[in-house]
Amino acid sequence: MRCFLGLDIGTSAVKAILVDETGGARAEASSPLALSRPRPGWSEQHPDAWWQAVEATLDALAAAAPADLSAVAAIGLSGQMHGAVLLGADDRPLRAAILWNDGRATREARTLAARGDELAGRLGVRAMPGLTAPKLLWLAVHEPEVFAALRTLLLPKDWIRLKLTGERVTDTSDAAGTWLLDEARRDWDPEALDAVGLARDRLPRLVEGTDVSGRLRAEVAARWGMRPGIPVAGGAGDSPAGAIGLGVVxxxxxxxxxGTSALLLAPTGAYRPNAAHLVHAFCHGLPGRWYQMAAMLNGASALAWAAGLVGREVGDLVAEIEARDAPPADLLFLPYLSGERTPHDDPWARGVLFGLDPTTSPADVGRAVMEGVAFTFADAVAALAAAGTDIRRVDAIGGGTRSRLWARILAAVMNVPVVRRKGGDKGPAFGAARLARLCLGEDRIADVCVSPPVDAVAEPEPDLVAAYGERVERFRRLYGAVKGEFSPRRN
Known part of the structure; x- marks a missing residue:
């Protein structure tokens, strides 16, 4: 039986999955990644570390499932979006990649945003520091020798594509997050390129996620016992790939x-931008489809931070919180440890724990963090509603939603059912494997991109809905009250 390989280049790990023709997972592997923060607000990883992690995951698959790996008929890629991978003339990285959660390009984002709503409307969202284009302006000023030597700009998963196939290619869904793509035309935007001083020949070739982007090089295939020349699909950014894996198309x-960060994504059959509300309107990983998205920079990583702060393992802290089954916390937490995108566009916002008293326990802190992250989803629902998208139910993925309590809190805060699906935790790598299958041109999207069976549903509980409604308003007022205290960082 043929298999399809999905590779996801995440922030915290590279994940790989082998999926057979029935849609079932045959084998999985992952390899962790470290994050570098050389200065406050910066976030970097070296592309070589991604490839080393890919090698480790494929080595693990080759040891665990050699027959399935040799039966791979196509490969799909997904990865963290917005990162700037900067290659010189020899196709080697000129420096570490600047990642999606890097906030150094604040001034440059404002410069680009000042070009107006018409350009932002074409490019899907107002310019923000985490997107790729502002990073290029920052490089031109602060590392001009790197910018001058730049010959190819890639996104993280596309560095892996280059290693696998020798091709400099990206797909439209990942390109959508660069602030360089005309989303409706699904092509590079000349005005945006001019705004950052980048020639089109410095950009990769564009394909759709279901297109063949290249063929597996013979020497790479030989190392892991795969057939040379098998196709590598265009793939998708991690957000649309995760949606494809769940059938959210x-x-x-x-x-x-x-996950590490957080998002709320809703597919659309036409391009519907709403940059004024900081909603991202991007190309989906499937041709002729788009999505609206609220993107938040702080997800389950905020709970991991809190667990470290109080000297607990994350699992132990969650178990302690769930065992207490306490009512909603009076403690408030602003989870903006890495700034925030939707709805604030505030890279200098920071975490705030408000309402501490002598009786505050580690479990109280953990519960407040869970609630604070959930409250950002209330803001996300409101932003999407303002952009014309009504959320009535969500399919949930990411490590945070494995907590039944967190799922209950989310359902109450958003006042919609939160659905966990069997196998949903396979995430973007599973969506990438589906795109690998589709690139062969033998199957219909509707037949491949189906929703997995329901595993659990958290329905909104009326008492919690009422309790959290008032707390969400307090949460919003708290940000408004302290926002000015972050402002000196912007000067």
Whole structure:
């Protein structure tokens, strides 16, 4: 039986999955990644570390499932979006990649945003520091020798594509997050390129996620016992790839991802931008489809931070919180440890724990963090509603949603059912494997991108809905009250 390999280049790990023709997972592997923060607000990883992690995951698959790996008929890629991978003439990185959660390009984002709503409307969202284009302006000023030597700009997963196939290619869904793509035309935007001083020949070739982007090089295939020349699909950014893996591909469906960061994504059948509300309107990983998304920079990583702060393992802290089954906390937490995108566009916002007293326990802190992250989803629902998208149910993925309590809190805060699906935790790598299958041109999207069976549903509980409604308003007022205290960082 043929298999399809999905590779996801995440922030915290590279993940790989082998999926057979029935849609079932045959084998999985992952390899961790470290994050570098050389200065406050910066976030970097070296592309070589991604490839080393890919090698480790494929080595693990080759040891665990050699027959399935040799039966791979196509490969799909997904990865963290917005990162700037800067290659010189020899196709080697000129420096570490600048990642999606890097906030150094604040001034440059404002410069680009000042070009007006018409350009932002074409490019899907107002310019923000985490997107790729502002990073290029920052490089031109602060590392001009790197900018001058730049010959190819890639996104993280596309560095892996280059290693696998020798091709400099990206797909439209990942390109959508660069602030360089005309989303409706699904092509590079000349005005945006001019704004950052980048020639089109410095950009990769564009394909759709279901297109063949290149063929597996013979020497790479030989190392892991795969057939040379098998196709590598265009793939997708991690957000749309995760949606594809859950079957969130048609209007009326929605995806909630509570991983390192957090997002709420709703597919659309046409391009519907709303940059004024900081909603991202981007190309989906499937041709002729788009999505609206609220993107938040702080997800389950905030709980991991809190666990470290109080000297607990994350699992132990969650178990302690759930065992208490306490009512909603009086303690408030602003989870903006890495700044925030939707709805604030505030890279200098920071975490705030408000309402401490002598009786505050580690479990109280953990519960407040869970609630604070959930409250950002209330803001996300409101932003999407202002952009014309009504969320009535969400399919949830990401490590945070494994907590039944967190799922209950999310359902109450958003006042919509939160659905966990069997195998949903396979995430973007599973969506990448589906795109690998589709690139062969033998199957219909509707037959491949189906929703997995329901595993659990958290329905909104009326008492919690009422309790959290008032707390969400307090949460919003708290940010408004302290926002000015972050402002000196902006000068």
């Amino acid at each position: 048609d209007e009326g469906t929605a995806l909630l991802n509570l």
